[in-house]
Amino acid sequence: MTGSGHTKTDDGGALAVGAGRLYGLPPSEFTVERNAWAGDARANGNAELAGKIRALPKPSTAAWLLNMLVIHRRAEIDGLLEVGVELRQAQADLDQGTMRRLSKERRVLLAALLTTGRGLASELGQRASAAVLEDVEETLRAATSDAWATAAVRTGMLTRALSADGWGAADLSGAVAVPVSHAGQPDAAAGPTVPLPADKTRAAAQRKAALAVKSADEAEAALAGIRDRAAGLTLERSALAARLTELRNLVAEAARDLAAADREAVGLSREEEAAARTAASARSAADRAGARLMGR
Incomplete structure (x- = not known):
């Protein structure tokens, strides 16, 4: 951009063309290139153009x-x-x-x-x-x-x-x-x-139509948000239902295990009672045999 030799006779075109190039630069190069361009213009005797160049603001x-x-x-x-x-x-x-x-x-x-x-x-x-x-x-x-x-x-x-x-x-x-x-x-x-008086009605209609479009955009965006939330809730509900089914299956399995344990406990209790009777009977027989032996 420097060394272009701009003159006073082409200020408008030079400024537009040069600015087009300047605003196409990376932000880090903007200020250096702008100042160099302004210095070049001043060196060529065009202080007015140099001032316009230096006034060009760095873009946001x-x-x-x-x-x-x-x-x-x-x-x-x-x-x-x-x-x-x-x-x-x-x-x-x-x-x-x-x-x-x-x-x-x-x-x-x-x-x-x-x-x-x-x-x-x-x-x-x-x-x-x-x-x-x-x-x-x-x-x-x-x-x-x-x-x-x-x-x-x-x-x-x-x-x-x-x-x-x-x-x-x-x-x-x-x-x-x-x-x-x-x-x-x-x-x-x-x-x-500013619209001419004859255009005021049309301008008002345009504003009304633009407002209607804006309202429609907002309504459609709200609808999309509701649909997104509904879809999320459906997925969450499905996950919870699956978890509930899993827990119910675990409860049913635990109930079956508990019932089996209860039946086994009853069986063991009966076996214990039978064994106790057998042991008592055997002990009684042994005592009687011992007494007979001592009586002889």
């Missing part, structure tokens, strides 16, 4: 990971953002069936992208914590709800994570390093426009 970890997804996993990002475009149209049309279908598809794609993001961070020598992945998810949700946030993510130059208010409007202040206009898309740094 979540923003860096989102930029990496745009650079290295663009097809997956575009797939999710296209679902967002279709979902916004379905909301505008108040098409409940399409909204439900696309909301489900969005959840699947979001989950896949979070897994991809975790793996990509590891490949690039970084760790994506749970908090970072939450920010990534919130940003991608905002990007599927708001066209301005979509454009911001697509620049690959995010400086921070984005969030939406639940109705689609995202706060983009300071979120993109260099404003970049996309053909057919709003300027990522310009922010949303």
Whole structure:
């Protein structure tokens, strides 16, 4: 990035191109490369460009990971953002069936992208914590709800994570390093426009539809949680029933052993009584024989 010889006449293009490269670097290299680039611009007599370069903020970890997804996993990002475009149209049309279908598809794609993001961070020598992945998810949700946030993510130059208010409007202040206009898309740094009076009814309908989709998402998530818990309880009940059967079998076996021991004890008692009578009879006979012998 250094030694590029930027001049005052190409500040806008140079800043956009250079920032695109800068925000594609590992976090550990960002500050050194930014300062070297600014020094190069100043050495070439362009103090204004040097000042703009030095003002470029280092991205948060979540923003860096989102930029990496745009650079290295663009097809997956575009797939999710296209679902967002279709979902916004379905909301505008108040098409409940399409909204439900696309909301489900969005959840699947979001989950896949979070897994991809975790793996990509590891490949690039970084760790994506749970908090970072939450920010990534919130940003991608905002990007599927708001066209301005979509454009911001697509620049690959995010400086921070984005969030939406639940109705689609995202706060983009300071979120993109260099404003970049996309053909057919709003300027990522310009922010949303205020609807004209004639659009207020449609905007309200869009907010209502978005709120309905959010409620449906929450209800479906709650249902999934209940089903998961029910499945867990079924497994636990099966295990307890099996254990109960095992214990009952052990009790039955112990009862049989006890009954056998009781029968054996009764038999031994009878044998003992018979032996005692035999011994007593034998002793009596012996005593009588002894007496007879002494009488002689």
